[in-house]
Amino acid sequence: xxxxxxxxxxxxxxxLKGGVIMDVVTAEHAKIAEEAGACxxxxxxxxPADIRAAGGVARMADPTIIEGIMKAVSIPxxxxxxxxxxxEAQALQAMGIDYIDESEVLTPADESHHIWKHxxxxxxxxxxxxxxxxxxxxxxxxxxxxxxxxxGTGNIVEAVRHMRAVMDSISxxxxxxxxxxxxxxxxxxxxxELVLEVHKTGKLPVVNFAAGGVATPADAALMMQLGADxxxxxxxxxxxxxxxxxxxxxxxxxxxxQDAEIIAEVSKxxxxxxxxxxxxxxxxxxxxxxxxx
Amino acid sequence: xxxxxxxxxxAFIEHINILSQLGVKALPVRLPHQLDGLDALVIPGGESTxxxxxxxxxxxxxxxxxxxxxxxxxxxxxAGMIVLANGISASPITSLGLMEISVRRNAFGRQRxxxxxxxxxxxxxxxxxxxxxxxxxxxxxxxxxxxxxxxLSDGSGVAARQRKLLASSFHPxxxxxxxxxxxxxxxxAGKQ
Numbered sequence: 001x002x003x004x005x006x007x008x009x010x011x012x013x014x015x016l017k018g019g020v021i022m023d024v025v026t027a028e029h030a031k032i033a034e035e036a037g038a039c040x041x042x043x044x045x046x047x048p049a050d051i052r053a054a055g056g057v058a059r060m061a062d063p064t065i066i067e068g069i070m071k072a073v074s075i076p077x078x079x080x081x082x083x084x085x086x087x088e089a090q091a092l093q094a095m096g097i098d099y100i101d102e103s104e105v106l107t108p109a110d111e112s113h114h115i116w117k118h119x120x121x122x123x124x125x126x127x128x129x130x131x132x133x134x135x136x137x138x139x140x141x142x143x144x145x146x147x148x149x150x151x152g153t154g155n156i157v158e159a160v161r162h163m164r165a166v167m168d169s170i171s172x173x174x175x176x177x178x179x180x181x182x183x184x185x186x187x188x189x190x191x192x193e194l195v196l197e198v199h200k201t202g203k204l205p206v207v208n209f210a211a212g213g214v215a216t217p218a219d220a221a222l223m224m225q226l227g228a229d230x231x232x233x234x235x236x237x238x239x240x241x242x243x244x245x246x247x248x249x250x251x252x253x254x255x256x257x258q259d260a261e262i263i264a265e266v267s268k269x270x271x272x273x274x275x276x277x278x279x280x281x282x283x284x285x286x287x288x289x290x291x292x293x
Numbered sequence: 294x295x296x297x298x299x300x301x302x303x304a305f306i307e308h309i310n311i312l313s314q315l316g317v318k319a320l321p322v323r324l325p326h327q328l329d330g331l332d333a334l335v336i337p338g339g340e341s342t343x344x345x346x347x348x349x350x351x352x353x354x355x356x357x358x359x360x361x362x363x364x365x366x367x368x369x370x371x372a373g374m375i376v377l378a379n380g381i382s383a384s385p386i387t388s389l390g391l392m393e394i395s396v397r398r399n400a401f402g403r404q405r406x407x408x409x410x411x412x413x414x415x416x417x418x419x420x421x422x423x424x425x426x427x428x429x430x431x432x433x434x435x436x437x438x439x440x441x442x443x444x445l446s447d448g449s450g451v452a453a454r455q456r457k458l459l460a461s462s463f464h465p466x467x468x469x470x471x472x473x474x475x476x477x478x479x480x481x482a483g484k485q
Contacts (some may be wrong), residue, residue, distance in 0.1 A: 001410045005369035008407040009425045011467050015338050015372070018302040037347060039302055074384060074398060075340055076428065098404035098428070121405055254348055255301050256323060 009143035012076065012099065012123060015205035016040055016144075018229055020220065020251050023047050023149065023234040033237070036247035040076040040099070042232070043069040048105045049235035050151030053143055060088040065093055071094070078125070080283050083292045084110025086106070086119075093122040095177030099144070100124045104291035105151045105234075109200075114292065118139030129162045131169035131198070132188030136155045136293075139191040140285045145204065146288040147228075149212015151277065152180070154276035155182035156213040158289055159223060163210055167227045174202040188231070205239055211288070215240070217253030217266050224257035239274035246270050294481065297322040297331040300377040301347035303339015316362060325356045331434055333481040336373030338427070338464050341398065344372050345386045350470030354389060354478035361391045361459040370478045374453075374460035375430050377413050382433065384461035386432040392455050400449070400462075412463070414443045414452060416485075417472040424451070457481070 019035035019039025024030040025047060033041050045061035046054065058082050061223070070077045076098035081088035088109075092100050102115055104127050117124040118141035133144045147166070149159030172204035176184055176199060185195040197205055210223030211232035220231045231254050233247075240246045242257055249266040256262040282288070294315065295483070296307045300321035312319035312335070319335075322328060350356040361367055369377040376388050380395030380407035401408070407428055422443075432450030435441060443452035443461075451462040452473075457480055465473035479485040 003406060003408045005409050007409055007425055007467065008404075008427055010403055012407065013469065014307065015340065015427060017304060017306070018300065019340060019343050034342055035346075037302075037343045039343045075342055076404065093405070096403045096405055119443070123341050123404065143340045168427060174376055251343070251347070252350070259323075 006143070009123035010206050013125070015146035016076070016209075017207055018255060019080065019230045020247075020248060020254050021230065021232045022237055023232075024069060024238070024251055027068045029238055029243075030069045030072045030077075030221070032244055033247060034073045034075050036244060037251035038247065039068065041073060041079055042078045042080065042101065042234075043097075044080065047235040047238060049239050050152075051105060051153040052286070052288075060106070061078045063091070065091075065097060066097065076276070081115075082106040082225070083108040084113050084115060086115045089120060089124075090173065091114055097122060101252065102126050102142075103171060104288045108291050113116075114140055118150055123264055125209070126289055127292065130165040130168065130188075130207065131173070134189035134208070135188065135194040135198070138194055138204075142206065142207070144207050146209040146232055149210070149214075150279055150282075150290050151281065153210045153213050153282075154215040154236060154239070154274040155279055156215070156219045156222065157279060157283040159210050159212045159214065160291075162212075162256065163223060163226045163228060166204070166208065170198055170203060170243070173198045203269070209286055214250070216247045216270075220250045221253045221257040221263050224254060230254065235274050240270070240272060241272040246273075294318065294332050294478070295320065296331060296333045297333060298335045298337060299344070299373075299477045301339075302316040302343040302380050302421070303337045304464070304466055305337045306375070308335045308337050310374070311466055311471060315471060315478060317478065325351055325353050328356055330334060332475070333368070334360075336372060336376050337348065337354065337466065338371035341372035341375040341386055345376055348389070349375070349387060354387075358389055361389070362368060364457060366459075366477070366481045367391065368459040370464055370466060371427065371429055374462060377458060377460050380434070381434055392453070392458050392460060394432045394441055394450075394455075394460070396433040398430050399428050401426060401429060403461060404428055405443050410445075412443050412451070414473075415443050416442055417476060422465075422472065423468045423470055426451075429433045429444060429462045454480075
């Protein structure tokens with residue numbers, strides 16, 4: 001009997017596919033998410049929109065909050081640690097969290113190195129902006145990838161940019177002659193073995209979710225049609241004025257992402273979405289997606 | 294042979310790929326009309342709460358229950374087994390209640406306790422079967438109509454059959470061993 005294998009780490013992500021992972025800050029939120037059909041929740045002290053507004057240093061959430069959420073629901077619970085902060089990750093693993101998000105939404109603890117994730121029994125998900133970044137994280141042991149998008153903005157534009165970048169590079173690599181793959185690996189800054197694997201299989205070796213800016217059912221379906229395996233919704237649910245209805249609608253739109261009639265139907269009467277931010281109005285040093293490399 | 298794979302949420306592509314490799318036409322099922330003309334249905338692994346909630350939509354659950362009562366073969370893996378069970382301990386899930394088994398969700402604990410092990414499943418032959426258990430359920434109790442096909446060393450049931458219904462705690466769809474799917478196809482074809 002062997003625990004913490006690559007198969008069970010990547011396998012849990014496969015079980016989350018076609019689903020919606022929702023950010024929650026209280027046990028009550030977590031229950032709303034579970035009852036709406038979320039396939040997992042992300043336990044946080046503050047949703048990204050509030051982290052962005054508060055400024056300062058954002059760290060791993062208080063374990064009391066995380067444990068309260070773990071007790072409240074039966075679905076998997078994820079939590080975030082800072083980029084490079086392997087001790088926060090160790091603490092999350094000790095608490096029995098189901099997935100660790102080494103996240104740019106928190107203030108990085110290390111500007112040069114991400115966590116060596118192979119050392120952990122609990123699987124990790126990491127953000128990416130392009131295929132090279134995705135493969136670097138997988139090389140370090142991430143068992144699941146998500147787009148970075150731009151968290152806490154309610155603006156889908158960056159998640160679309162990142163998903164298109166990943167998917168375009170995958171199809172390009174699949175059609176690259178073998179003798180050009182090493183150069184591709186050099187240019188992308190990606191491990192050669194993983195470049196070779198993408199070339200051979202035409203897909204990422206792990207599950208890839210969309211994240212960072214999903215606010216509506218149509219946003220979720222858009223990301224699914226662009227090739228996401230599932231969707232993270234951060235501030236989009238609990239910063240809207242009817243979280244229960246919006247959560248259910250986003251779950252349905254993710255399942256029926258190719259069915260425009262259902263998407264139109266579930267989009268009705270959801271009340272106001274979260275307030276959105278134009279990415280161009282954000283100062284470059286305040287962009288979360290540029291944290292990590 | 295045409296087999297539907299419930300595609301509300303979870304690892305449905307994996308089942309579709311394996312069934313296709315075994316020469317079967319496999320189609321995703323999200324809406325009731327997609328159940329028309331199927332020879333069998335697979336309920337994949339995923340999150341059982343999500344899958345059961347999405348089943349309550351559009352009468353999908355009652356349609357499947359009706360077809361099962363008329364003999365439609367159904368295979369459920371992990372969350373699929375939970376959805377098939379008629380008893381789920383300490384859980385708010387509304388299941389299809391088709392198999393006379395009581396299951397306990399997350400029976401081994403959280404993801405940290407997820408594991409791989411080699412299983413002895415006599416109906417699949419002598420060679421061990423690769424068991425992938427991810428936040429897996431176990432069968433705590435079953436009716437005499439149910440045949441337990443596999444037990445762990447502690448006696449907990451992890452695979453079962455009741456006439457044309459087949460269920461496992463583990464994920465044959467995450468392995469390269471096709472025997473569990475082939476066994477189901479033999480049930481569908483009336484060879485087992």
